[in-house]
Amino acid sequence: MRTLLITGPGGSGRTTVAAATALAAARRGTRTLLLGADRDDTVGAVLGVRTGPAPITVEPRLTAWRPDPAQGFRDGLTALQDRAASALDLLGAARLDPEELTPLPGADELVLLRALRDAALADGPDHHELLVVDLPAVPRALALLALPEELRRYLRRLLPPERQAARALRPVLGRLAGVPMPAEALYEAAARWDLELAAAEAVLADRNTVVRLVAEPGPAGADAVRSATLGLALRGLRTDLLVANRVLPEDTPADSWLTGPLTQQRKALEEWQGTYDVRTVPHLGRDPRGGDDLAALAAPGVNPDVAPVEWPVTDRLAEDGVLVWHIPLPGAIRDELDLVRRGDELVLTAGPFRRIVPLPSALRRCTVAGAALREGVLAVRFAPDPRLWPQSR
16 A cells, blocks of 8 residues: 655645545546545545545545544543553542543644554555545644654653563562562553554555655745755655645736746746656636546646665775765755764754664764765764774684
């Protein structure tokens, strides 16, 4: 199954492009599922149908689904109460009624990740061949895409898996040391969360998953695209296309008020076409609604030839005595880059984005010897640590 994640600046028309992309794929014969993320039914408004927690058939080979974060939050917390029933009863805690629960901040993201995982991993004769996901606007989308990796890292730091080896001894150790030991249920819950997050992370890292950017060609759109491209690159996520949305017609009269926006549009498109694989979607002169309008947009199909994102390590021990880790960061600015080596991880900051990356095994026995940014690629040099590096005879 191919997964197409669509995002862009707020107000760029990403939901419309997502719906048009899903509709075009379905009409070409691909069984397609369109997954919406907004609490408001923006997907349904564009399609001309009402969408909700139950998947609905929009037309042959096209299904739309908009998970309910409130219901997902209630179900998850109710299940947690059921699993912890004995502990809650022992403490005399009162159960929360599902009807009184309202979603906490972050519930939308977790529900969307779970839906993304379930849809991408679904199997059977009626499974879909293409999943189109209408992500939130760029800032929230980048935070959501980072969530599985970050939460798994927090879980591993708070409840290291290797400590579970002493599971049977934990009650005895607790009595001997006089220190409360983590309860069995806590480790079981952590293992379950880690498994769910790993499944979502695997979907995002899959070779059949790509991100598609949508933006209006203009100064604001150009700035947003540069920032989004850098944030996605830092996460190692692949992008296939940049959709220039609401493109004005070139035959606009010279005395029209559209002359100014058209000039900005040309400049942005010229800049983008030198860097990205750009596809244009016309401005219809109205907000697209329904199948006919979406078909008139002629949204681009899925690009099957997207190159994988690679962070290769080059062996230059014989020439320069170093290993070089090449990290592609298109759009990065040298003055806004920062590197910190911490244990077996590299804390990498690029502009407003930050990621803690595990070092490849060979580099863990090295020290950072310098870094340079050239043509959008950060080259980090590592010198072998003589205390850890195998000594040749």
